Amino acid sequence: MTRPARVSPDRILAAAALEFSERGYAGARVDRIARRAKVNKAMLYYHFSSKQGLYRTLLRQTFGAVAIDLERIAVSGLAPADMLDQAIAALATFIATHTYFPSIMLREVADGGLHLDADTLGALASVPTAFGAILEPGIRQGVFRPMHPVAAYFTTIAPILMFVASTPVRKQLSRRRLMPAAVPLLTPETFLEDLTESLQRAFAAPVTT
Amino acid sequence: MTRPARVSPDRILAAAALEFSERGYAGARVDRIARRAKVNKAMLYYHFSSKQGLYRTLLRQTFGAVAIDLERIAVSGLAPADMLDQAIAALATFIATHTYFPSIMLREVADGGLHLDADTLGALASVPTAFGAILEPGIRQGVFRPMHPVAAYFTTIAPILMFVASTPVRKQLSRRRLMPAAVPLLTPETFLEDLTESLQRAFAAPVTT
DNA sequence: GTCTATACCCTGATAGAC
DNA sequence: GTCTATCAGGGTATAGAC
Numbered sequence: 001m002t003r004p005a006r007v008s009p010d011r012i013l014a015a016a017a018l019e020f021s022e023r024g025y026a027g028a029r030v031d032r033i034a035r036r037a038k039v040n041k042a043m044l045y046y047h048f049s050s051k052q053g054l055y056r057t058l059l060r061q062t063f064g065a066v067a068i069d070l071e072r073i074a075v076s077g078l079a080p081a082d083m084l085d086q087a088i089a090a091l092a093t094f095i096a097t098h099t100y101f102p103s104i105m106l107r108e109v110a111d112g113g114l115h116l117d118a119d120t121l122g123a124l125a126s127v128p129t130a131f132g133a134i135l136e137p138g139i140r141q142g143v144f145r146p147m148h149p150v151a152a153y154f155t156t157i158a159p160i161l162m163f164v165a166s167t168p169v170r171k172q173l174s175r176r177r178l179m180p181a182a183v184p185l186l187t188p189e190t191f192l193e194d195l196t197e198s199l200q201r202a203f204a205a206p207v208t209t
Numbered sequence: 210m211t212r213p214a215r216v217s218p219d220r221i222l223a224a225a226a227l228e229f230s231e232r233g234y235a236g237a238r239v240d241r242i243a244r245r246a247k248v249n250k251a252m253l254y255y256h257f258s259s260k261q262g263l264y265r266t267l268l269r270q271t272f273g274a275v276a277i278d279l280e281r282i283a284v285s286g287l288a289p290a291d292m293l294d295q296a297i298a299a300l301a302t303f304i305a306t307h308t309y310f311p312s313i314m315l316r317e318v319a320d321g322g323l324h325l326d327a328d329t330l331g332a333l334a335s336v337p338t339a340f341g342a343i344l345e346p347g348i349r350q351g352v353f354r355p356m357h358p359v360a361a362y363f364t365t366i367a368p369i370l371m372f373v374a375s376t377p378v379r380k381q382l383s384r385r386r387l388m389p390a391a392v393p394l395l396t397p398e399t400f401l402e403d404l405t406e407s408l409q410r411a412f413a414a415p416v417t418t
Numbered sequence: 419g420t421c422t423a424t425a426c427c428c429t430g431a432t433a434g435a436c
Numbered sequence: 437g438t439c440t441a442t443c444a445g446g447g448t449a450t451a452g453a454c
Contacts, residue, residue, distance in 0.1 A: 042438070118385060122387050132392065159367040163363045172321070191357070191360050194356055254448090260448070
């Protein structure tokens with residue numbers, strides 16, 4: 001039984017996740033990733049061959065993991081409304097355990113997939129595909145109204161990603177008192193409740209009595 | 210009457226908008242902005258003093274312009290549901306005439322406002338503030354359900370930004386056939402209709418007969 | 419206001435010993 | 437697998453003539 005020494009590649013990936021999420025692909029510095037991972041740069045190149053290679057590996061793994069979480073829900077056999085609740089909760093949980101995910105996703109969308117190869121793009125595509133599979137039974141059964149799955153996907157995931165990723169900006173705005181004093185603080189919990197409620201209503205088919 | 214020669218600063222801003230939206234702050238190259246604006250680099254530095262200064266000027270103007278469009282709707286005196294329709298349409302129109310806006314907004318959120326000064330952050334904050342003013346009468350009158358304005362803001366604007374900004378990625382996915390063949394193409398028009406419908410239902414107060 | 423040439427730093431990547 | 441030293445290229449910014 002070979003016990004592969006994965007510890008250093010894994011530490012590099014973890015450090016890269018932080019750095020890429022904070023600075024984006026172009027803003028990320030290989031030196032900083034190496035320092036954060038407590039490896040020297042040569043080690044990093046030994047394992048991932050280039051900044052781009054490291055980036056792609058990280059994104060492929062991350063997108064793949066999100067898709068798997070969603071696919072589990074799609075085949076759970078739950079009622080449509082419960083599946084939607086679960087999907088939102090799964091995204092929130094994934095983000096809570098992979099805090100780097102929202103900003104990386106947002107940036108990659110803004111970058112137009114510039115740094116991605118076919119494999120990584122495929123992993124990226126598997127996320128909306130899985131989400132579509134979650135909604136499909138509800139639409140087919142007439143519990144959800146007919147919607148384009150991709151439209152529903154963006155309507156669901158975009159607010160979550162943007163809300164979480166915007167935490168630092170919102171903190172700055174509140175610290176500098178740039179938002180109206182009347183606006184109360186918005187916690188992640190309140191936001192998720194609000195959003196879940198919104199999406200359930202948004203997707204529900206009109207009652208035809 | 211002095212006729213200020215604004216032509217070259219304006220061309221530089223237009224070129225910067227393109228470059229920053231395609232590559233982000235860190236990925237943008239001053240050389241490329243100058244070349245795109247058909248000015249030489251020294252001219253650019255003469256007008257904006259630094260890459261950061263140029264970036265902040267662009268963002269301050271852009272965020273300010275969006276906020277003004279929304280503020281007009283907030284004071285229009287329309288019915289709450291019509292104001293919401295108008296707000297979504299205004300965002301769509303602004304994006305159609307300022308195609309660089311979505312990716313810049315997405316990236317800035319991901320960057321945590323790192324490159325912004327107080328003025329620019331203030332302009333950024335004026336967007337959700339204006340959106341909150343649009344929803345407030347509806348909530349007060351009981352036409353919309355009680356929601357946190359910032360939650361409603363993200364629920365509305367995030368899908369629009371992400372859908373538009375994702376056009377290049379979605380094109381790539383469809384060109385490389387990485388989405389299930391069953392998923393039809395999603396046009397901006399269909400998306401906006403779907404989203405408008407979704408948000409009206411999401412925000413409407415439950416009917417209490 | 420406009421341009422050319424250039425300083426100077428930083429960054430991704432590698433060579434080569436161990 | 438791990439490390440030190442280093443290079444080559446490209447990046448922001450400025451000097452200084454017109």
